[in-house]
Amino acid sequence: MIDLKLLRASPAQVRAALARRGDSSLTRLLDEIEALDMKRRTLTAQLDQLKAERNDAARADALVAKAQGGLPEATAVARRKLGERITALESELRQIETTLEAKALFVPNPPLPEVPEEPTILRSWGTPAAKGGKPHWEIAERLGILDLPRGAKLSGSGFPVLVGAGARLARGLINFMLELHTREHGYVEVEPPLLVRREVMIxxxxxxxxxxxxxxxxxxxxxxxxxxxxxxxNLHRDEILDGRTLPMGYVAYTPCFRREAGAAGKDTRGLLRVHQFDKVELVRFCRASDSPVQHETLTGHAETVLQQLELPYRVVVLPANDLGFAGAKTYDLEAWAPGVGQWLEVSSSSTFTDYQARRANIRCRPRPGEKPEFVHTLNASGVALPRTIAALLETHQQPDGSVTIPPALVPYVGTDRLA
RNA sequence: GGACAGGUGGGUGAGCGGUUGAAACCGCCGGUCUCGAAAACCGGUAUGCCCGCAAGGGCAUCGAGGGUUCGAAUCCCUCCCUGUCCGCCA
Structure with a gap:
């Protein structure tokens, strides 16, 4: 949620930051929000004064009523009138607040100042193989580990079926990542609900x-x-965390479901864009002052996965106009897939500053006795399976059509070669 | 799905319709005591919004919304949620 106080205090800066996202409709939205905010404050001030009057009167009336067993009719009438006025203003105020909130929920997170205008490659790891070899779907078909037609029969396109060693590869990858993040990186594993309430999505x-x-x-x-x-x-929505326990991190494996509404016709082949996929996700909570460091740490944790899988990758800073709605700064990890000749986004590592914390009301008390403050939230894929499997198959494919399994993964897959 | 019970501050848990933001206890913070600690004792401990440079002041909040009333944590209605039992069931 956008910070209305900040918008009020420095509208020019907020608008300038948001403008970098390149969404021209935001200007008008912010105009409306500022106007509503102003109205709201005027009304609130008016109401507060009337209510103060009523409270004073009620205190005095209580004594009179107790002494005389009732209130003089004239007084009662005056009070009733005051009450009616308050009720009327209250309903007006509530309507304004409802509208204001509804609009505010459509304002994205302003990008951090250091977010560039153009995609920027920050660093890369490994030596990408020359473009060539088979695309993953051909490799997978030959190995008999992926069945797209039958997935389509069950659910439509974009619902892949992994079969045999393919299913085992996925399971091995999930276990490998969970073990890495829990044992080496200190994350607490959670298995959350896959169906959530509307307010959680908000x-x-x-x-x-x-x-x-x-x-x-x-x-x-x-x-x-x-x-x-x-x-x-949202695990910690409406909570005040003990600041001394921060930073903290959770890792969760879940299937992910996306309609990909705007992406019809894109990446329709193979595993690059699907409606259901597996992902191991890292989520961190920290103090505001700590989030830049945490973001780097988090990104490093995701990178470790690719390094251990021996997948060359690069780290790209997303430009302001390509940021997700809630993100303030995002690094994409892109693994090289020589078969399709593309860098595949296998992880997205973002800091959300206090944006999600405001929406979900997640705060921390830095130390006992201190004021609560909004936490910062961050998350990164650690990592998403389908594209990782694509990169893995294409990178580690052998001339004879088999695929070698990187040593770190062998214990989890139970073989060093898919053939 | 059916029948009950209940939703109060960081936690547990009291609260005749009228100085109740709300008892008590726990926790937490500070102090006394102690070589130090524990215990004991004393004091302090909600959040949000608004005005103000500040000191300070005002308003709101007892699941949410609506209603009754001069006045609602307290009465009424609706919704949401939680728990227990029954039914169904991996």
Missing amino acids: GTGQLPKFEDDAYRTATDDLFLVPTAEVPVT
């Missing part, structure tokens, strides 16, 4: 603006999670 920023992208159950108004970020970040 908390992390998927709703209200992107309802079309989510799968929703009609009868219960629950949403299939598009990422574990949603349930895991």
Whole structure:
């Protein structure tokens, strides 16, 4: 949630920051929000004064009523009139507040100042193989580990079926990542619900603006999670965390469900864009002052996965106009896939500053006795499976059509070669 | 799905319709005592919004919304949630 106080105090800066996202409709939205905010404050001041009057009167009336067993009719009438006026103003105020909040939920997080205008490669790791070899779907077909037609039969396109060693590869990857993050990186593993309430989706920023992208159950108004970020970040909604326990991190494996509403026709082949996929997600909570460091740490944790899988990758800073709705700064980890000749986004590592914390009301008390403050939330894929599997198959494919399994993964897959 | 019970501050848990933001206890912070600690004792400990440079002041909040009333944590209605039992069931 945008900080209305900040918008009020320095509207020019907030507007300038948001303008970098390149969404021209925001100007008008902010105009409306500022106007409503002004109205709200005027009304509130007026109401507070009337209520103060009523409170004073009620205190005095209590004594009179007790002494005389009732209130003089004239007094009662005057009080009633005051009450009616208050009620009327209150309903007006409530309407303004409802509208204001509804609009404010559509304002994205302002990018951090250091976020560039153009995609910027920050660093890269490993030596990308020359473009060539087979694309992953051909490799997978030959190995008999992926069945797209049958997935389509069950659920439509974008619902892959992993078979045999493919299913085992996925399971091995999940276990490998969970073990790495819990044992080496200190994350607490959670297995969250996959269906969540509407307000939970609002908390992390998927709703209200992107309802079309989510799968929703009609009868219960629950949403299939598009990422574990949603349930895991909201784990602490409406809580005041003990600041001494921060920073803290959770890791969760979940399937993810995305309608990919705007992406029809893109990356339709293979595993690059699907409606259901597995992902291991890292979520961190920290003090505001700590989030820049935490973001780097977090990104490093995701990178470790790719390094251990021996997948060359690069780290890209997303430009302001490509940031997700709630993100203030994002690094994409892109693994090289020689078969399709593309850098594949296998992880997105973002800091959300206090934006999600405001929406989900997640605070911390830095030390006992101190004032609560909003935490900062961050998350990164650690990592997403389908594209990682694609990069893995294409990178480690052998001339004979087999695929070698990187040593770190062998214990989890139970073989050093898919053939 | 059916029948009950209940939702109060960081936690547990009291609260005749009228100085109740709300007892008590726990926790936490500070102090006394101690070589130090524990215990004991004393004091302090909610959040949000608004005005103000500040000191300070005002308003709101007892699940949410609406209603009754001069006045609601307290009465009424609706909704949400939680728990227990029954039914169904991996």
